[in-house]
Structure formats: structure tokens, C-alpha cells
Amino acid sequence: MQSMLHITTLHYLVLGAALFLLGVIGVLTRRNVVIVLMSIELILNAVNLNLVAFSRLWGSLHGQVFAIFIITDAAAEAAVGLGILIAFFRNKETVNIDEVNLLKW
């Protein structure tokens, strides 16, 4: 371990932050709803990475348990989001989010 390059917790945090930023850019700029949902998965994964990195740092398993709960939430969110997407596609024949403007005044 010491003879290696010595990866510290900060490296994992920077990686998680970069992944989070990619997800945010994807959510804000893409038009396809499927890719927006994938970007949300990227954000959740960045949070998971931070949780597991801190769990390793402090030597406690609570972070990993919380990461498992977040994975559960991601599964539920993906199922509901894709269900909404199918219902929407059946109504309007499109998957672009800027054409979802029913609530726009």
C-alpha cells in the first residue's frame, strides 16, 4: 500500500465531484428524457462514491449501508421515471423535455 502512489480520500472526493458535475451538466442541457434520467443516475453514483470513501476513511460501515439504501432509491426512481416517460411518449409522441410545457403559463 505504501509503495503504491498512495491514493488518499481526497482523490476519491475529487472523482466524485467531477462525476457529480457531469451529471448536473447532463440534466441541465440535454433534451432527451432518457439521457436526463441517466444523468440523475450519475449524480446518485457520485454521492455513493463519497459515502463509501468516507466509510473507508473512518473505518465504519454505516456509509456503506447508506449507499445500499441510495441504490434502492435509485432503482425506485428509475422505475417511476421510466413509467412516466412511457405514458408521456404515448400521449405526445416525443421524448424531448422542452416540449413538456403543460404546466407552463
Added chain:
Amino acid sequence: MLIGGILVITRKNPVHSALALIVTLLAQASIYLMLYAPFVAGVQIILYAGGIMVLFLFVIMLVSIDRSIRERQFNSQWVAGVIAATALGGLFIAVFAKGSSLFPDHALPVVENDNTQNIATLLYGQYMFAFEIASLLLLVAIIGAVVMAKKKI
């Protein structure tokens, strides 16, 4: 892993995005293994790369992608996107520069040979209530998805 993430948000075809996302998730599972978290890595591979990505690919097949490929891929919010990304990135850099001295430099040495067993003890002991709530959430999500995807309610 970052290359996979960049590919996810730049590809035109959603199927290519999904495959890049699978690469990202597998890379993240290997990082979990580096962090001595084999159970989370296994859950990541089975649930994310196996389950959720199959769900994504099914939905991509259901909605027709022939027309949406030829359309404009990015909406007109790219100014807001760039501003939000720079602000968030600056915030992260500031926090990391200031806060890196808050936690110890090197991790505690761990001998992880019963990782899965310890996680199970926590999950069914201290986090029993949250575990039940999570199962209830999954049930609600399944029912909601089925109801919304039905043709006629």
C-alpha cells in the same frame, strides 16, 4: 470512468449513452473494491449494471429513437448549465482546498474479511426500520410504474 461519464452526456444515440453508463458503473464497482467494500461492489454490478440498465434499454426500445436522433440534442439552456457547473465546481474546489485538513490523511488500516456479515448485522439490526421503509418504497414504485405505463387506467 470519467470518459464513460462524458460519453453518457454527449452521445446522440441513447443506446450508446446507456452502454457508456454501464462502463461507468463497472468502473465505479472496481473503485468500491479498492475501497474494501466488496458487498457494495457486488450490489452495484448486479443491481445497477444488471437491473436498472436493462430497464433503461427496454424503455429506449419502446420509445422510437429514429426521429429523436436527427433532432437537436441540447436545449437552449446551455448558458444556465455552464454557469451552474462553474459555480458548483468552484464551490467543490474551495471546499476541498479548505477542508482537506479536516480529516486524517490516510485511512485506518482495516482487515476486512467479514464485510458482508457486518453489513447484514447493521442492516437488520440498527437500520431495521429504514430497511422496511425501503421495501415499502420499492412496492409503491412498482405499483406506480405499472399504473402509469398502463394503456387505460
